[in-house]
Amino acid sequence: MYELKVEGMSCNHCVNAVTRSVQEVDxxxxxxxxxxxxxxxxxxxxxxxxxxxxxxxxxxxxxxxxAS
Incomplete structure (x- = not known):
């Protein structure tokens, strides 16, 4: 499990963009x-x-x- 502190997220579009970017890797x-x-x-x-x-x-x- 990883925990990241991320700047600039403010809405559902941000949530979707970050989720998509992670799921492109895995x-x-x-x-x-x-x-x-x-x-x-x-x-x-x-x-x-x-x-x-x-x-x-x-x-x-x-x-x-x-990482934990």
Whole structure:
């Protein structure tokens, strides 16, 4: 499980864009986004670096991340 602090998410379009970007890396990834906390939790077999890169390339800067 990864948790990312992501800047710039404010609406359902943002949720869909971030979810889509993660699922392009790992189609089976489970993505949970909390807009009020600006956090993205991802259950995926892909690497944290790949997930961070996908989210950033979608236009949402990753401020911090952790794996648990």
């Amino acid at each position: 189609a089976a990834a489970k993505v949970d986004i909390d807009l009020s906390q600006q956090t993205v939790r991802v259950a995926s077999s892909a690497s944290l670096a790949a997930i961070q890169s996908a989210v950033s390339e979608a236009g949402y800067p990753v401020l911090s991340s952790s």
